[in-house]
Amino acid sequence: MIGRKIIELENINSTNDYIKAHFKELDDGTIxxxxxxxxxxxxSNHQWxxxxxxxxxxxxxxxxxxRDELFMFTVLSSMAVxxxxxxxxxxxxxxxxxxxxxxNKKICGxxxxxxxxxxxxxxxxxxxxxxxxEDFQELNSLAVSIKQITKQDYQVKQILKDFIQEYNLxxxxxxLKGFNAYLKASLIIGKKIIFEGMKYEISxxxxxGEIIIKNEKHQKAIILNSINxxxxx
Ligand code: BTN
Numbered sequence: 001m002i003g004r005k006i007i008e009l010e011n012i013n014s015t016n017d018y019i020k021a022h023f024k025e026l027d028d029g030t031i032x033x034x035x036x037x038x039x040x041x042x043x044s045n046h047q048w049x050x051x052x053x054x055x056x057x058x059x060x061x062x063x064x065x066x067r068d069e070l071f072m073f074t075v076l077s078s079m080a081v082x083x084x085x086x087x088x089x090x091x092x093x094x095x096x097x098x099x100x101x102x103x104n105k106k107i108c109g110x111x112x113x114x115x116x117x118x119x120x121x122x123x124x125x126x127x128x129x130x131x132x133x134e135d136f137q138e139l140n141s142l143a144v145s146i147k148q149i150t151k152q153d154y155q156v157k158q159i160l161k162d163f164i165q166e167y168n169l170x171x172x173x174x175x176l177k178g179f180n181a182y183l184k185a186s187l188i189i190g191k192k193i194i195f196e197g198m199k200y201e202i203s204x205x206x207x208x209g210e211i212i213i214k215n216e217k218h219q220k221a222i223i224l225n226s227i228n229x230x231x232x233x
Contacts, residue, residue, distance in 0.1 A: 001171065002029040002059045003164035013039040014048075015058035016111060016126035023122055026060050033057035033160055040128065042109055053132035054145070055156050055163075061123045071209030072175065073112055073125050074098045075182045080166035081108050081129065082185050087162065090149055093187045096224070097209060101187065105144035106130075127163070131156050179207060195222065 005027060012018050012034045019032055026032075034056050040048035050056050061073060074097050081100050085092045085107070092102045100108035111126040130136075130145035131154050146154060170178045183189065188202045193213060200213035200220075210221040 001168050002061075003031050003168070005030045006160075007032045009034040011036045011038060013037065014041050014126070015056055016041060016113060016124050019058050019060050019124045020113070023060060023062075023124070026062075028062035029059060031057055031059045031160070031164070035156075041111060041126075042128075043111055048109065048111075048128050049139075050128065051133065053156065055127070055129040055131050055159050057160060057163075058124055058126035061125070062121065065120050065123070067114075067118060067120065068208040070112065070114055070120065070123065071097070071207065073123055074110065074209065075175075075179055076167060076170050077110050077112075077125055077127060079170055079178050079181050079185070080163050081110075081127070082181075083166040083170075084159065084162040085146070088146060088150060090146065092185075094182065094185045096186060096188045096205065096211060102144055102149060105142060107144050107146065107149075129159060129163075131159055195220075 007030065009018070009032065014037050015032045015034050017039070019026060036052055037048070037050035037056050040050035040056060042048040078094050078098050078100060082092050082094065090102055092100050092107060095101050098110035098112070099106055108127065108129045112123060114120045114123045130143060132147045133145040134147060136143040183205060186205060188211065189204065191202050193200050193202055195213055198215065200215045202211055203214050204212040206212060206221055210223050212219065212221050
């Protein structure tokens, strides 16, 4: 269960970094939310610009897991976002592994970070949801907010509440159900991809997060950090 304790901050470098710096004193499931971040991070060391009006938060899961189980948090978090958006009548899809898109534009990004290489004792999941932003400047063709879609303003706190509710609901339900919903919402299944110079079709995603690609000659399970949407057809 997440969200029993919520730490609210005005401005911080990054909510993921805050949790990583304080993880010893934070209880399992604690959420850290900030109105702004001055060094918000995305995957692959990208910057996550974090201006006022959107939702920036992270939570900590403190339990011993093995690397193969990490993907579960991506699935639960992605589906919690997909489900909360549905309640605002927004149909979103997942671009593997954990970008949430609406009409090919990113509405939410998820950054999962963990300790250790084999045995992991805590995981930090950081989520940025574009809520009220109206202009993404140079990223206008790539990003979108809930407000841009529904033409309404939102209380950022309410969106966090929605996320907590959806996440906890999914956590209580059978994982397989959530995983199947993740597969259904995934944009990449059935798409063509070039991998190591060869053409493949993406035929599935394994529970540990590897994607299954196949062509006439080979079938492989591979981990991709991110897929450039242009690589897919
Ligand atoms: C991505 O799409 O590359 C992941 C973006 C993750 C952004 C969130 S905002 C809250 C948390 N704090 C960070 O510095 N990053 C994550």
